[in-house]
Amino acid sequence: MAREALALAAFDHVVSHAAGFRARSGQREMAALIAHTLSGVSLGDGAVSSEAGLPERGIAVVQAGTGVGKSAAYASTVIPLALAQSKRVIISTATVALQEQLIAKDLPALAAALPQPFAFALAKGRGRYVCRLKLDQLSGGDAASADLFESDDTPSASDTSPDALAAHTVASAAATARSAERWQARGQQYVQWAHALDSGRWDGDRDRLDEPPEAELWSPVAAERHTCTARHCPSYNSCSYYQARARLAQAQVIVVNHDLLLSTLGLHALPNPEECYLVFDEAHHLGAVAQGQFTASMDLMRTQWLDRLPRAVEEVAGALQYTPGADVPALARELKAAQSELARMAMQRMGENPEWLALTGRTGATSLLTGTVRSGATPAIRSESPSPVRPEPFDKLRTGSVEGPAGSSRAGLRQAQPERMGAPSERVSAQTERWGAAGAPVVDRFEGGALPTGWVETVSRLHANASALLKILEAMATQLKANARENPGDAARCAKLYSRLGVLAPRLQSAQETAALWLQEPPAVSEAGQPRQAPLAKWLEAGVQHGLVTLTAHACPLQPGSLLRHHLWNKVRGAVVTSASLVTCGTFDHFLHESGLAYDDAVVAREVQSPFDHARQGRLVVVQTDADPKNVEAYTREMLATLMADLRQVARGALVLFTSKAQMRRAQELLERGEHAELREVVLVQGEASRTQLLRRHGERVAEGGVSILFGLQSFGEGLDLPGELCEWVFITKLPFASPSDPVGQARADWLKSQGRDPFSELVVPATGARLLQWTGRALRTETDEAVVVCYDARLLRQNYGRRMLKGLPPYRLQRRVGEVLTDVSA
Known part of the structure; x- marks a missing residue:
């Protein structure tokens, strides 16, 4: 053709x-x-x-x-x-x-x-650009805006015992002090950004700042759909985001x-x-x-924004001479009460979770709960249907529909979140890297997607009140846009008022969407006793930060x-x-x-054919250990001792990939001992500095003719390009199975079992094989590279599923190592 x-x-x-x-x-x-x-x-x-x-x-x-x-x-x-x-x-x-x-x-x-x-052009999400209107407000010391944009630092306490109140008072005072210090520092930074934007030294793109800002610094001034009036904004012609959109159109x-x-x-x-x-x-x-796009999440512990919501609505309604048609303070109180009651029930459930008890015992955390529903309290409204309400223009995050369980309508894919990381399983992995096994949040999943008895009424009230408030915000937002369109001279005031409403919309939407998913019934069961369709994954996640409890509710479909x-x-x-x-x-x-x-x-x-001669350029050595990898303590001890001996063979660059932060920490502890002190001098550990800094230091050491060894977790197993001497060895401490605490993976496994299928064979082995392919792929990057991959998990050769994984790897020269003896093995 x-x-x-x-x-x-x-x-x-x-x-x-x-x-x-x-x-x-x-x-x-x-x-x-x-x-x-x-x-x-x-x-x-x-x-x-x-x-x-x-x-x-x-x-x-x-x-x-x-x-x-x-x-x-x-x-x-x-x-x-x-x-x-x-x-x-x-x-x-x-x-x-x-x-x-x-x-x-x-x-x-x-x-x-x-x-x-x-x-050609690079498209970025709206949140990668600064909102000039927000920046002008915050750099000018707009206290009202700062109050609205500020996040809650501590929950309110419902436990009125002297010890709990004392702990809460201390925590609140500390949080207030932290908040004041943060806003003073932020204000100075916002002034600098505003001057840079006005002078043309900066174009408003977050990625063009000299130092990448922390999320909590950037978020209050980031452009976002909810707070944007687009062409009705007085800053539209100089808007960084819309200027980028114009370039994109060409x-x-x-x-x-x-x-x-x-x-x-x-x-x-x-x-x-x-x-x-x-x-x-x-x-x-x-x-x-x-899957990450369709995951809905709701913070159950932070409620102070609901105290601010009526004030913001009253201000905007007064400016518009608009009557909401509903008792906004009552709706906000009932939403807060429902959220607090849900938090109380969730923490009671967590109190029966051994992992949670172990975590709070280790950290000495104060379990501060949000306020509970008063006895006999009457909700402002009740919902007969949990279907998500989609008001415009705030709720344009999702498009289309897909039939979920029980025929409910599920809106489409959500607006990009720059800080978000893929599927729930990937976020669990990232949290493990950040927190470590000893402090990672605890996940508590609802098996089969069924909520405990008594929870549905509370979640229904939460959904109904969040939906009602979203409708009110939508009506006021529509009126503001109409006013700005009909009276351009009033556009600046309307845009500012619109932003005060818009900053609240994502939180309301998160509550509404998560509650809607939680209210979806588990699927009907066939005559054979099997669910007719996959249920939703629903779970709680609790952790401890700065001595205070964090608690979030999550839900997502199972089949991406x-x-x-x-x-x-x-x-x-x-x-x-x-x-x-x-x-x-x-x-x-x-x-x-x-x-x-x-x-x-x-x-x-x-x-398609690879240009690499894998059998000549690379070797895959599988080490036979005495300890079974399922015996974590014995295996880790033996594997690390062998790894330390193997690291002495490294002449230039090497990469060691660990499957958990606890495992990597154990390796670090070994390096601190006298017999391995010389190795500690050449090891760079993920988390000790930024990824960019570690890789630069690694490259400098190798370029100077020295030895440099990178210790990393899953995120170092993909995307690192270390050609030639930068990576002559890749050491894999264990087969990279997914985290056992992944609630979506657990829910998918249960679903497959209910169908008489084998989740380990269908999901776990292929996913691990794909991850292993990525990890081994760090070894050969060019046609002149030569490298050795060492895997300490003998299941790769010993088990049938290991042999399956091998079929997906390049045809390296495959060897088994027992002690110091190497033997070639046919794949």
Whole structure:
């Protein structure tokens, strides 16, 4: 076909004209597959080319390992195809590193090599830009705004015993002092930012600040949908976000992250998927990102914002001469009472959890609960239906609908959250890295998605009052926008009032959405005793910070594939889906199911040839230990002793990947002892400094001819690019199974068991195999690298599931080590 020939000709042109470009057989294979798959795709409304009268679709799923050059393969074929049809391309990635590589290196080189010019731009979420109106308010010392934007530092106490009240008084005083100090420091920083923005030294992009700001500093001035009046804002013409949007509108190629792409479906912030080509790089993250988008969470311990809400509504209503039509203070009181009652019940449940008792015993935390519902209190309103209310314009975070359990309507994907991290399981992993096993939050899951007896009435009241308040805010927001439109001279005042309402909307929405999901009934059971559809995962998470209890409620659907199929793939006509980690245990099956592509006739999946000679360049050594990895204490002791001996072989750079912070801490403790003191001098531990600083220090040591060894957790197992001497050894302390405290994984396992299926085989083994592929992938980064991967978990060879994982790894030379004896093993 003409389009296929055009795309391949463009690829060949880039190969011959791009400086420093070298053709690779796997790359050519990938380009040919993309050209063929997308050549018949019909883009745009009304485009029909199939015999069935439906638009022609094509989705190329490509496993392309390190060294293939996948970004050049897809960019040099897809972009010329789009330009020839006057269409656009969206390239979506999971990491900032790849976005920067595309924008700073790959796309400029391609633009220079192709005969037809094109413009490209990086799309960021609204929250990456400053809101000039908020910044002006806070840098000018607007006390009302500061009070509204400030978060609660401590919950209110319901336990009136002398000890509890004394502890609460101390905690409150400390929190008040911290708050005052923070706002003084923040105010100075906001003034500096305002001056930089006014002088043109800063463009309002968070990522262009000299030092990345902490979330609590940035959040009060971040642009966000809820507090934005768009064209009605007096700062619209100088708005950093809308200036970036204008530049985006001129680009033929847009680079974006998965979170932002999924969150903006249906919002017209990006080109319609039906009218453009899409490329998903690092696509193995899609399932986790989709699940994270659909997770609803509610903070149960912070309620002071509800005390401020009536005052804010009264101020805005008075300025508008508007009567809400409901008793706002009563609604806020009843919402607070319901939330406090739910917190009380949740803490009673936690009081029966051995992990929680162990955590609070270790930390000496004061379990301060929020206020409880008074006996005989009457809720302001009651809800007959838990379906989420979707007021406009605040509640535009979700689009479309997907049928959840009991036929309830579940809104679509949520607005991107810059600080959010993927699926619940990924957040559990991140918390373990940050807190460590000894202090990680405790998760308490409701099995089968069923709430305890007596909870539904409280959650229903919470949902009803949050929904009622959201409706009031929506009505007032609509009136404010109308006033600004009809009276431009009043736009500044309206925008300020709008922001006072908008800052409250996300908290109300979180409460409403989480409660709505919690109220969804577990699915009906068939005659065979099996649930007819997957339930929701519902759980509590409790932790301790600064000596105070944190408590959040969570809920999310279990099957990311169905979410992606409904919200994304049904709209996509032509796409490339690629990564180095799509094949796990030797097949695409796990990825295709998790990403919603398993039963899509438009999908063509293929693994292309790697340029690496893995058997020559790398070895995978599996160490036989006497202790079984299931015996954690004995195995950790033996493994660490062996690891310390092995680290003495390192001549330049090495990476040690641990499966828990507790395990890594034990290794650090060994390094502090006399016999390992010389090793401590060359080890850099994740968390001792920022990732950027650690990698810079690591590179400097190796460049100077010294030894440098990185200790890291899961986040160091993916995305680190350490070529040559920077990483000649990768040590894997244990097979990287997911955290056993992951509530979604537990709920999915229960669901599969109820269907007579094996969750370990279907979920755990493939997911671990994919993670192991990423971890071993840190070893070889170029065709001249040579490296050794050492795994201390003999289950990789000894167990059938370990052999399955091996099938998904590159064909390294495989060896078993018993003591000091190495023996070659056939894979």
